[in-house]
Amino acid sequence: MSHDDRSDRERTARRDREAIDRLADEVLPSLIARFGASDLGELEVKRGAWRIRLRRPLDAGVVAGSVPSPASVGKGGEGKRSGRTGHVSAGHVSAGHVSAGHTGSASGNGQAAPLAAVGPGRPVEQQASGRAEPVRLASISPGVGYFTVREGIAAGMTVRGGDLLGHVDVLGVRQEVVAPADGIVARVMAEQGEAVEYGQELVRLDPAPRAEPAREG
Amino acid sequence: MFERILIANRGEIALRILRACRSLGVGAVVAYSEADRDTRAVRLADEAICIGPAEAKRSYLSAPAILSAAIVTGCDAVHPGYGFLSEDDAFAEMTRAHGLAFIGPPPDVLERFASKAGTRQLLERHGLPIVPGSEGMLRDDEHALDEAERIGFPVLVKPSAGGGGRGMRMVRTPRELQQALPICRSEARGAFGDDSLYLEKWLEENRHVEVQVIVDRYGNGVHVGERDCSVQRRHQKVVEESPTPALDEPARRALCEGAIAAVVAAGYENVGTLEFLVDRDGRFYFIEINCRIQVEHPVTEAVSGIDIVAEQIRIAAGEPLGYSQADVQLRGHAIEFRINAEDVAHDFRPQTGTVTAFVPPGGPGVRMDSHLYAGYEVPPYYDSLLGKLIVWGADRPAAIARAKVALGELVVEGLITNVSFHRAILDNPAFVEGSFTTNLLDRVGSAAFVAGSARSQA
Numbered sequence: 001m002s003h004d005d006r007s008d009r010e011r012t013a014r015r016d017r018e019a020i021d022r023l024a025d026e027v028l029p030s031l032i033a034r035f036g037a038s039d040l041g042e043l044e045v046k047r048g049a050w051r052i053r054l055r056r057p058l059d060a061g062v063v064a065g066s067v068p069s070p071a072s073v074g075k076g077g078e079g080k081r082s083g084r085t086g087h088v089s090a091g092h093v094s095a096g097h098v099s100a101g102h103t104g105s106a107s108g109n110g111q112a113a114p115l116a117a118v119g120p121g122r123p124v125e126q127q128a129s130g131r132a133e134p135v136r137l138a139s140i141s142p143g144v145g146y147f148t149v150r151e152g153i154a155a156g157m158t159v160r161g162g163d164l165l166g167h168v169d170v171l172g173v174r175q176e177v178v179a180p181a182d183g184i185v186a187r188v189m190a191e192q193g194e195a196v197e198y199g200q201e202l203v204r205l206d207p208a209p210r211a212e213p214a215r216e217g
Numbered sequence: 218m219f220e221r222i223l224i225a226n227r228g229e230i231a232l233r234i235l236r237a238c239r240s241l242g243v244g245a246v247v248a249y250s251e252a253d254r255d256t257r258a259v260r261l262a263d264e265a266i267c268i269g270p271a272e273a274k275r276s277y278l279s280a281p282a283i284l285s286a287a288i289v290t291g292c293d294a295v296h297p298g299y300g301f302l303s304e305d306d307a308f309a310e311m312t313r314a315h316g317l318a319f320i321g322p323p324p325d326v327l328e329r330f331a332s333k334a335g336t337r338q339l340l341e342r343h344g345l346p347i348v349p350g351s352e353g354m355l356r357d358d359e360h361a362l363d364e365a366e367r368i369g370f371p372v373l374v375k376p377s378a379g380g381g382g383r384g385m386r387m388v389r390t391p392r393e394l395q396q397a398l399p400i401c402r403s404e405a406r407g408a409f410g411d412d413s414l415y416l417e418k419w420l421e422e423n424r425h426v427e428v429q430v431i432v433d434r435y436g437n438g439v440h441v442g443e444r445d446c447s448v449q450r451r452h453q454k455v456v457e458e459s460p461t462p463a464l465d466e467p468a469r470r471a472l473c474e475g476a477i478a479a480v481v482a483a484g485y486e487n488v489g490t491l492e493f494l495v496d497r498d499g500r501f502y503f504i505e506i507n508c509r510i511q512v513e514h515p516v517t518e519a520v521s522g523i524d525i526v527a528e529q530i531r532i533a534a535g536e537p538l539g540y541s542q543a544d545v546q547l548r549g550h551a552i553e554f555r556i557n558a559e560d561v562a563h564d565f566r567p568q569t570g571t572v573t574a575f576v577p578p579g580g581p582g583v584r585m586d587s588h589l590y591a592g593y594e595v596p597p598y599y600d601s602l603l604g605k606l607i608v609w610g611a612d613r614p615a616a617i618a619r620a621k622v623a624l625g626e627l628v629v630e631g632l633i634t635n636v637s638f639h640r641a642i643l644d645n646p647a648f649v650e651g652s653f654t655t656n657l658l659d660r661v662g663s664a665a666f667v668a669g670s671a672r673s674q675a
Contacts, residue, residue: 007452008600011567012597012598012599015567015597016597019569049596049597050597143269143282144267144285144286145285146289170281170282173281195289196289197268198251198268198282199267199270
């Protein structure tokens with residue numbers, strides 16, 4: 001049935017492209033307008049299984065993403081940038097944005113909620129962590145396997161974005177757990193040797209006292 | 218028997234496997250992608266574990282992610298469902314190498330049946346007829362003409378390499394064949410760098426009939442009758458039923474007995490399906506084998522009372538079949554409708570969105586296998602199957618009558634589905650008289666059915 005499988009894949013790819021185009025046309029313009037008029041650093045809107053995030057380049061100082069996002073992301077994003085908004089990206093959940101994923105642990109700064117009405121359709125789901133704290137950073141698991149925290153990583157330690165914080169052993173292959181941005185380790189969320197799932201929050205960080213220039217993930 | 222099975226699939230089949238595990242008293246862990254966090258199987262499972270992002274390549278198609286998940290959750294077996302890695306012999310081998318059982322045929326069996334051409338030759342040696350074709354590659358035009366005359370027009374000119382219809386032509390006369398040969402050669406050379414061609418008999422108005430087999434590790438095998446899957450749209454099955462209306466009782470018995478004898482002799486193991494084309498005159502030709510559970514397996518469950526997924530698990534655990542062909546009693550008639558999120562009026566475009574209401578039908582002989590619930594969001598990453606409605610009746614008219622009632626009751630709101638398309642099929646004379654052929658929907662165009670479904674909706 002390889003023929004069916006191939007056409008399934010093609011259909012999925014086509015469906016994704018159509019979905020991104022539709023989002024770019026229907027949601028982005030109003031979202032950009034709202035974002036431009038607000039003083040938010042970043043906002044994310046969920047439409048179906050897709051998330052669209054707008055992020056200002058410097059003032060947020062938050063880059064949540066240890067995995068580079070592939071080319072499909074940003075279709076209709078960069079080109080449609082307008083006004084005084086910064087980086088615009090249409091994030092595919094599957095695209096490997098660490099932030100566009102798990103329970104919202106690393107997902108933006110929790111300020112999406114006030115814009116729940118943006119976009120035609122259903123309201124934005126409030127993320128579990130999208131409450132009081134303005135910024136919450138976390139390293140999340142890049143895979144399913146056994147977690148090992150790097151020696152010396154403990155609460156109170158200052159780390160820089162990209163620093164290795166540990167690894168997850170996936171069938172004998174180490175997958176790195178890195179800091180999404182500069183910050184101070186608040187808490188290591190998983191035990192040494194604990195079985196962890198993909199997207200699980202592993203190391204929680206408080207933001208560094210002084211904002212550094214954002215690194216694009 | 219296994220203690221704990223990792224279910225490495227999604228949607229309705231993950232739920233189906235979970236149910237089989239439960240009824241066997243086996244623990245189950247559902248492996249899911251980020252896009253499937255809120256699925257019914259994940260919610261119902263004893264344990265669920267996220268294995269990767271929505272992108273199947275990094276989740277349901279990632280052997281390391283699946284096997285690592287099985288190991289960290291203490292599973293001793295992996296059920297791959299259908300699609301994804303279900304027929305991947307390398308994955309089956311890797312599963313075994315990590316001390317886990319693969320629920321399906323063993324890796325060496327998967328490998329033996331991996332090549333379609335090789336499988337056709339193998340099963341032909343064990344007595345199954347295959348679609349007549351030229352002996353080897355065509356040497357020249359004269360050889361081609363001789364072979365075409367021997368096989369009988371119309372014939373299909375096919376390139377030895379590649380696929381996807383390139384270099385392929387159907388010809389009805391020697392003259393057409395002579396014209397087609399240079400074109401096919403040049404297309405095949407251009408597309409695959411290999412211009413060798415062969416001929417296959419063109420079967421017009423064919424039907425797709427498949428035989429369900431169950432074979433244990435010790436060479437005991439039974440067939441569980443056949444399914445007719447002739448209602449297809451662009452090679453995608455839409456409706457399946459058993460028994461086939463295309464063949465009479467002796468012909469069906471000959472087909473099924475031939476199939477089980479051939480696969481047992483060829484060393485097949487576990488559940489599987491042999492697909493055949495049946496021509497206008499009731500002659501059947503083996504085309505391929507599916508070494509996995511199939512979407513349409515409930516049709517066979519309905520007429521046989523056998524839990525095929527449970528059998529699959531039992532056999533993978535090394536248990537003997539425990540019954541013989543005489544114990545397999547097929548009763549009545551069953552029909553399955555694939556309920557898809559697709560817009561029939563717009564070229565069957567797949568739909569996504571939130572299910573606002575879901576009410577499955579009920580009553581005697583009605584089964585609905587679906588992972589839907591109100592509030593469930595249909596993600597855009599995977600196939601559009603929302604569920605399967607299976608009806609059983611004492612005979613075909615009774616099954617059709619129940620199907621109409623059930624399709625009338627079924628409520629799926631929030632996104633466009635093909636439910637009304639199914640109602641139109643039930644009203645179609647070709648379906649009612651049991652003469653549907655695989656190319657019917659594509660030949661007459663689905664427009665007639667769209668119009669039909671518009672009428673039945675009104």
